[in-house]
Amino acid sequence: MVDLGISVQRQDFDVLKEIKKLQGNRIDIGSLSSFIGIVRDVPLIIEHYPGMTENTLSNLRKYAIDRFKLLDARIIHRYGALEPGDQIVLVLATSNHRKPAIEAVDFMMDNLKTKAPFWKKEGESWVSQRIQDLNATKMWDQD
Amino acid sequence: MVDLGISVQRQDFDVLKEIKKLQGNRIDIGSLSSFIGIVRDVPLIIEHYPGMTENTLSNLRKYAIDRFKLLDARIIHRYGALEPGDQIVLVLATSNHRKPAIEAVDFMMDNLKTKAPFWKKEGESWVSQRIQDLNATKMWDQD
Amino acid sequence: MKTSLKILTFAWVRTQTGEPEFTIDTDAASVGKLLDDLLAHRENWASLSSRRSEIRCAIDQCLAEFDSSLKNAKEVAFFPPITGG
Amino acid sequence: MKTSLKILTFAWVRTQTGEPEFTIDTDAASVGKLLDDLLAHRENWASLSSRRSEIRCAIDQCLAEFDSSLKNAKEVAFFPPITGG
Numbered sequence: 001m002v003d004l005g006i007s008v009q010r011q012d013f014d015v016l017k018e019i020k021k022l023q024g025n026r027i028d029i030g031s032l033s034s035f036i037g038i039v040r041d042v043p044l045i046i047e048h049y050p051g052m053t054e055n056t057l058s059n060l061r062k063y064a065i066d067r068f069k070l071l072d073a074r075i076i077h078r079y080g081a082l083e084p085g086d087q088i089v090l091v092l093a094t095s096n097h098r099k100p101a102i103e104a105v106d107f108m109m110d111n112l113k114t115k116a117p118f119w120k121k122e123g124e125s126w127v128s129q130r131i132q133d134l135n136a137t138k139m140w141d142q143d
Numbered sequence: 144m145v146d147l148g149i150s151v152q153r154q155d156f157d158v159l160k161e162i163k164k165l166q167g168n169r170i171d172i173g174s175l176s177s178f179i180g181i182v183r184d185v186p187l188i189i190e191h192y193p194g195m196t197e198n199t200l201s202n203l204r205k206y207a208i209d210r211f212k213l214l215d216a217r218i219i220h221r222y223g224a225l226e227p228g229d230q231i232v233l234v235l236a237t238s239n240h241r242k243p244a245i246e247a248v249d250f251m252m253d254n255l256k257t258k259a260p261f262w263k264k265e266g267e268s269w270v271s272q273r274i275q276d277l278n279a280t281k282m283w284d285q286d
Numbered sequence: 287m288k289t290s291l292k293i294l295t296f297a298w299v300r301t302q303t304g305e306p307e308f309t310i311d312t313d314a315a316s317v318g319k320l321l322d323d324l325l326a327h328r329e330n331w332a333s334l335s336s337r338r339s340e341i342r343c344a345i346d347q348c349l350a351e352f353d354s355s356l357k358n359a360k361e362v363a364f365f366p367p368i369t370g371g
Numbered sequence: 372m373k374t375s376l377k378i379l380t381f382a383w384v385r386t387q388t389g390e391p392e393f394t395i396d397t398d399a400a401s402v403g404k405l406l407d408d409l410l411a412h413r414e415n416w417a418s419l420s421s422r423r424s425e426i427r428c429a430i431d432q433c434l435a436e437f438d439s440s441l442k443n444a445k446e447v448a449f450f451p452p453i454t455g456g
Contacts, residue, residue, distance in 0.1 A: 016159035019179070027227035030183040033176075035245060036162070037456050040173040046455070049381055049448060052432035077455065084170035089456050098371070099279070102178060102249050109241055109456060115434060117448075118455025119382035126383045129452035136242070180371055189370070192296055192363060195347035220370060232371050241456070252371060258349060260363075261370025262297035269298045272367035 003058040005073060008048060010080045013090055022072050022092055029071055029094045033101035035109050037089040039082045042122050046079040046088070049117035053077070056116045060108055068104040070095050075108060077118065110136040146201040148216060151191060153223045156233055165215050165235055172214055172237045176244035178252050180232040182225045185265050189222040189231070192260035196220070199259045203251055211247040213238050218251060220261065253279040288313045291320075291356070296365035299341060303330045317343050317362055318352030342367055373398045376405075376441070381450035384426060388415045402428050402447055403437030427452055 007013075015036065023029060057075045065073050076090040089112070093104040113133040120127040150156075158179065166172055200218045208216050219233040232255070236247040256276040263270040288311040300306050314320035324331045325338065334341065343350050344363040356362070373396040385391050399405035409416045410423065419426070428435050429448040441447070 014159070015162060016157070019158060023181075023228070025228075027182075027184055029181050029228075032179040032181060033248070034179075035241065036175040036177075037241065038166075038172050038175060039170075040239065041170055047382055048455070049379070049429070049432070049450070052429060052448070055432055085166070085168075085172075096183065097275075098178065098180065098252055099275075102245070102252070105176070106245050109245070113456040114453055116455050117381065117429070117450065117453055119451060120454045121382070126386075126451060127454045129454050132240075132242075133456075190297055191370070192294070192344070192347070192365070195344060195363070198347055256371040257368055259370050260296065260344070260365065260368055262366060263369045264297070269301075269366060270369045272369050276371075 003054070003061070005061050006054065006057040006075045008050075008053050008057065008077055008079065010078060012078070012087060013076045015087075015090060018074055018076065018090060018092060022074055022094055026071070026094075028096065030096050031098040031101040032092065032094050033098070033105045034093075035089075035091045035105045036087055037109075039084050039086045039088060041084055043084065044082045044088075044127075045121040046082065047119045047121070048077075048079045052117050057112070060111050060115065064093070064104045064108050068093070068095065068100040068107070070100060070104055073104065073108070075112070077112070077116065079118065107140055110140060113137065146197070146204070148204050149197065149200040149218045151193075151196050151200065151220055151222065153221065155221070155230060156219045158230075158233060161217055161219065161233060161235060165217055165237055169214070169237075171239065173239050174241040174244040175235065175237050176241070176248045177236075178232075178234045178248045179230055180252075182227050182229045182231060184227055186227065187225045187231075188264040189225065190262045190264070191220075191222045195260050200255070203254050203258065207236070207247045207251050211236070211238065211243040211250070213243060213247055216247065216251070218255070220255070220259065222261065250283055253283060256280065289356070289359075291359060292361045293324075294361065294363040296363065298337075298366055299334065299364045302334055303328075305330065312356070314356060316352065317345060317350055317354050317356055317359075320356060320362065321352065321364060340366055374441070374444075376444060377446045378409075379446065379448040381448065383422075383451055384419065384449045387419055388413075390415065397441070399441060401437065402430060402435055402439050402441055402444075405441060405447065406437065406449065425451055 071094040074092040093101045095101040114137040214237040217235040236244045238244040257280040
């Protein structure tokens with residue numbers, strides 16, 4: 001089943017187009033929060049686990065919409081060879097008031113970092129997981 | 144003294160253009176967080192205190208850059224007559240890692256809501272301040 | 287000694303007084319005392335008395351408390367709680 | 372009784388074993404036991420033994436602990452800690 005709320009793709013994304021798509025003709029959106037992850041300093045190759053990645057992001061999006069009572073949300077994550085300055089990931093959330101949208105983006109990023117099966121390679125070395133990322137994910141379970 | 148990092152303006156803004164401007168040719172940006180406030184349901188007229196508004200936003204931006212060790216930040220706020228679906232405010236923050244960028248956007252929005260001299264009018268009635276906004280601002284002073 | 291102050295009003299303080307900007311000579315020590323003088327003596331300001339607790343102020347474009355001194359002040363603004371963003 | 376399982380590997384588990392995907396018949400009760408069998412007996416997997424504590428797993432595309440049962444499992448994946456975003 002294809003979830004149009006998420007996308008795992010090689011190609012770049014257009015932030016403005018994604019924002020407009022989420023907004024559509026709705027006039028009940030008061031807040032739109034976003035996060036863009038960008039390749040820093042050195043080229044990356046991103047590998048992922050096709051199938052599991054899509055399922056994980058789809059479940060994460062639906063859970064976040066439910067938990068934070070969002071109007072809508074979108075997650076896009078790229079894979080393949082990326083250069084410094086390239087966009088990697090986009091997370092968007094819309095809600096009536098601002099706090100849920102901002103928190104939901106934070107939540108989705110934290111969970112995506114430790115649960116969505118992506119692996120980064122810089123040159124010949126695979127990037128190590130940051131302990132801060134693991135701890136950040138755990139924080140949400142205590143709320 | 145004109146601060147190019149903030150803008151108080153009647154005209155609409157282009158989110159993508161603002162993102163690209165903040166990014167420039169830098170390759171040290173790993174994270175870009177944003178918040179867009181949008182007119183919900185009913186038309187608004189926004190009034191502000193020229194001079195004080197610019198000073199407040201400029202100080203808020205500089206303080207946030209310093210407190211969260213941001214690479215850069217930008218605040219745009221519109222005034223005048225706005226329709227449902229129109230963009231009101233844009234806050235952008237860039238940093239190496241994601242937490243500071245996300246927190247800084249949250250911080251700037253909370254403080255802007257209670258310290259930047261804007262007033263909203265819906266039809267003939269001036270909008271009341273939300274107690275949640277006041278409390279949200281106070282939270283940051285306890286950190 | 288009286289000093290000359292520029293007074294600005296915004297939102298419903300402006301619409302209710304009908305005075306967006308004026309200059310006044312005052313010897314009020316604090317901004318709260320100045321507001322009391324305006325509410326008591328200035329035409330069109332009496333109607334704001336019942337909402338005094340909702341009024342906020344700035345001195346020289348910085349948010350201020352009502353017990354703040356007007357010493358060296360040049361510009362004072364009165365307005366409702368802020369509702370931007 | 373042995374069941375047939377599809378095994379997938381990613382990142383350095385893949386590059387170090389050189390086996391992105393294969394099928395295996397196993398009677399291992401848990402995914403941890405399956406990994407131990409692979410490390411002990413399968414060509415090219417021995418070199419991963421020193422990094423066993425760093426390896427993570429998924430059963431049928433869901434993150435799993437090493438004591439998780441393989442009952443009814445069809446697909447098992449081994450990989451390093453996730454580093455997306």
